[in-house]
Amino acid sequence: MGDQQRPAKKTAKNRPKPASTNEPAFVQLLTPEGQRVKHPDYDLTLTDDEYRGLYRDLVVTRELDAQGTALQRQGQLGLWPSLLGQEAAQVGSGRALQPQDTVFPAYRELGVQWCRGIDLISSFALFRGTDLGGRDVAADRFNMYAIVIASQTLHAAGYAMGVAKDGAVGTDDGEAVVVYHGDGATSEGDFNEALIWAGVFNSPLVLFCQNNQYAISETNARQFRLPPYRRAEGFGVPGVLVDGNDVLATYAVTQAALDRARHGEGPSLIEAYTYRMQPHTTSDDATRYRDEAELDFWRAKDPIVRYRKWLAAEGLADEAYFAAIDTEAGELVRELRSRVMALTDPELTEMFDNVYAEMPPTIAEQRAQAVDFQASLEEGSDVR
Amino acid sequence: MTTMTMIKALNEGLRRVLEDQPKSLVMGEDVGMLGGVFRVTDGLQKDFGAERIIDTPLAESGIIGTAIGLALRGYRPICEIQFDGFVYPAFDQLVSQLAKIPNRSGGRVRLPVVVRIPYGGGIGAIEHHSESPEAYFAHTAGLKVVTCANPADAYWMIQQAAAGDDPVIFFEPKRRYHAKGEVDTAAPELELYRARTIREGRAATLIAYGPTVDVAANAAAAAAEEGMDLEVIDLRSLSPIDWAPLFASVRKTGRAVVVHEAPGNVGMGAEVAARISEECFYSLEAPVLRVTGYDVPYPASRLEDDYLPNLDRVLDAVDRSLEY
Numbered sequence: 001m002g003d004q005q006r007p008a009k010k011t012a013k014n015r016p017k018p019a020s021t022n023e024p025a026f027v028q029l030l031t032p033e034g035q036r037v038k039h040p041d042y043d044l045t046l047t048d049d050e051y052r053g054l055y056r057d058l059v060v061t062r063e064l065d066a067q068g069t070a071l072q073r074q075g076q077l078g079l080w081p082s083l084l085g086q087e088a089a090q091v092g093s094g095r096a097l098q099p100q101d102t103v104f105p106a107y108r109e110l111g112v113q114w115c116r117g118i119d120l121i122s123s124f125a126l127f128r129g130t131d132l133g134g135r136d137v138a139a140d141r142f143n144m145y146a147i148v149i150a151s152q153t154l155h156a157a158g159y160a161m162g163v164a165k166d167g168a169v170g171t172d173d174g175e176a177v178v179v180y181h182g183d184g185a186t187s188e189g190d191f192n193e194a195l196i197w198a199g200v201f202n203s204p205l206v207l208f209c210q211n212n213q214y215a216i217s218e219t220n221a222r223q224f225r226l227p228p229y230r231r232a233e234g235f236g237v238p239g240v241l242v243d244g245n246d247v248l249a250t251y252a253v254t255q256a257a258l259d260r261a262r263h264g265e266g267p268s269l270i271e272a273y274t275y276r277m278q279p280h281t282t283s284d285d286a287t288r289y290r291d292e293a294e295l296d297f298w299r300a301k302d303p304i305v306r307y308r309k310w311l312a313a314e315g316l317a318d319e320a321y322f323a324a325i326d327t328e329a330g331e332l333v334r335e336l337r338s339r340v341m342a343l344t345d346p347e348l349t350e351m352f353d354n355v356y357a358e359m360p361p362t363i364a365e366q367r368a369q370a371v372d373f374q375a376s377l378e379e380g381s382d383v384r
Numbered sequence: 385m386t387t388m389t390m391i392k393a394l395n396e397g398l399r400r401v402l403e404d405q406p407k408s409l410v411m412g413e414d415v416g417m418l419g420g421v422f423r424v425t426d427g428l429q430k431d432f433g434a435e436r437i438i439d440t441p442l443a444e445s446g447i448i449g450t451a452i453g454l455a456l457r458g459y460r461p462i463c464e465i466q467f468d469g470f471v472y473p474a475f476d477q478l479v480s481q482l483a484k485i486p487n488r489s490g491g492r493v494r495l496p497v498v499v500r501i502p503y504g505g506g507i508g509a510i511e512h513h514s515e516s517p518e519a520y521f522a523h524t525a526g527l528k529v530v531t532c533a534n535p536a537d538a539y540w541m542i543q544q545a546a547a548g549d550d551p552v553i554f555f556e557p558k559r560r561y562h563a564k565g566e567v568d569t570a571a572p573e574l575e576l577y578r579a580r581t582i583r584e585g586r587a588a589t590l591i592a593y594g595p596t597v598d599v600a601a602n603a604a605a606a607a608a609e610e611g612m613d614l615e616v617i618d619l620r621s622l623s624p625i626d627w628a629p630l631f632a633s634v635r636k637t638g639r640a641v642v643v644h645e646a647p648g649n650v651g652m653g654a655e656v657a658a659r660i661s662e663e664c665f666y667s668l669e670a671p672v673l674r675v676t677g678y679d680v681p682y683p684a685s686r687l688e689d690d691y692l693p694n695l696d697r698v699l700d701a702v703d704r705s706l707e708y
Contacts, residue, residue, distance in 0.1 A: 197450055362625070
């Protein structure tokens with residue numbers, strides 16, 4: 001057995017060349033070398049504090065996400081889907097949102113959640129298994145994580161229909177809805193139905209595709225022949241491709257799409273071209289389907305390195321500032337870590353209590369039986 | 385009391401919902417201009433407007449998925465799936481999203497969505513237009529599943545389903561659509577999740593729902609002519625099931641026959657039989673028997689009379705039960 005050639009090598013040799021090494025023409029405002037460049041359609045002007053704030057968001061997001069991976073490795077979480085490499089896509093789009101906007105995430109949107117100012121503990125509780133990730137979604141304007149790929153795109157399309165029905169579009173303070181999904185989701189029927197719905201009802205919806213090049217092990221070549229931002233046009237929805245590792249470009253592009261939506265001009269699709277530096281989740285082994293050379297190619301495009309270079313070159317931030325952010329991120333990580341470790345197992349009855357608004361007698365009966373049975377076991381152990 | 389068909393009763397019930405609940409919506413394929421392929425929503429768009437009576441694109445997953453989103457926004461959608469056999473493209477949105485989001489949220493989110501599905505056979509239709517998929521949904525925690533058997537229940541149950549905050553799958557027996565019945569529009573006779581004893585008797589209990597209630601009632605009438613008094617119960621609610629009247633009846637009669645159109649294998653009748661055997665074991669004079677569709681795909685329509693439970697098959701099962 002040991003002498004046989006590993007099948008992984010064969011797979012690596014035969015698989016289609018990943019699209020990730022053929023860089024497409026996308027909207028870019030900041031090169032991987034940290035050079036600010038102009039784009040004919042998009043520009044971004046922020047205050048100095050806002051520019052510095054984006055750096056803080058990027059670093060904090062990366063550190064909190066890394067803690068998710070660490071906690072899983074230490075047995076404190078059952079699973080963690082890392083966003084490493086996708087920080088700019090999430091922070092740029094997350095910061096472009098207005099308070100009245102509503103987000104429908106997939107399950108890797110820790111950076112967006114951070115930008116929305118929502119307690120991150122719900123995402124950690126979900127992956128620790130102490131609850132199912134429930135939050136007050138109406139107050140947060142940030143819905144629960146959606147595990148079934150693309151299912152949330154239809155929820156967002158329906159919600160956006162409701163926003164338009166309420167007459168909450170057409171002004172500068174109109175509401176927009178953004179739904180996050182990946183490249184794999186574009187193969188699902190629900191994603192395509194969401195585009196049809198958003199198109200025919202002219203809903204205030206922005207579909208934000210983080211094309212991180214992989215649906216677990218499958219490359220873009222197995223998901224589409226025409227990239228999603230071009231497919232959008234077939235639905236009568238404008239599509240744009242943006243450098244997803246450029247926080248300024250994703251901010252500018254998302255802001256424009258949200259403005260379009262909030263003014264009642266309809267839906268659009270953003271394809272943020274980025275890369276998932278970690279395996280799909282902590283349960284995945286990415287060495288079976290990609291190599292170091294590919295990772296090196298993307299390391300050179302790191303979203304934080306380029307942004308830090310630019311901030312320093314512009315004189316917007318110095319080493320003392322960067323060090324202070326590192327310190328703050330470290331404190332946030334420590335605080336989060338202790339809160340995650342303190343998450344305790346739920347009560348037995350919790351599985352019964354929230355299934356229905358009006359609990360049927362059948363479930364009430366099973367709940368009582370389960371409680372009695374548990375109590376009988378505890379009594380029994382006392383006797384022994 | 386007014387006499388009307390089930391279609392008219394549903395239409396009138398929906399009108400009451402739309403009048404009483406400004407956030408309610410009707411959405412589905414052809415429900416607007418056309419009034420639905422069975423005309424259940426006839427005239428609603430004219431009276432309530434295209435913003436509330438929404439002709440959707442032809443995609444069932446999209447109908448349920450966007451209804452969930454509308455409910456998250458505070459709306460109360462009543463969806464129509466055009467035919468039983470067309471519900472499956474929406475299966476994920478129904479069983480993994482609509483059913484589970486409220487529980488996932490820890491009770492913070494409620495999704496008041498009603499999904500109307502014309503179901504069952506007996507209308508000479510082509511494939512996919514005569515199915516009985518109720519067991520899939522009754523098996524799914526988070527959904528409530530009900531079915532009406534007469535115009536009065538149709539009128540009230542659709543309003544009761546729309547009034548609650550839980551998702552309800554509302555099955556309408558399409559071969560009973562044109563049957564007329566008395567409807568008291570002043571007040572409902574029963575709560576939504578209650579079974580109804582429609583005929584009292586002591587020899588055996590017939591348990592039916594939706595389209596087979598009429599079959600069971602006719603069988604009981606025929607048996608009465610032979611001096612045999614059968615009790616007939618209309619389940620009305622398939623999830624949750626109102627067990628108390630069933631157990632009381634079987635404790636009285638000692639015999640039960642469950643009648644439904646869906647295949648018997650892992651169907652509603654299996655659950656009813658299991659629970660009766662658990663709760664009424666010492667009262668039973670015979671095993672609980674089932675008269676159901678066969679465990680085959682719904683046949684070509686020229687064979688459906690042999691597939692569907694009918695008076696003779698029900699009486700045959702009653703005879704077998706009594707002979708034990």
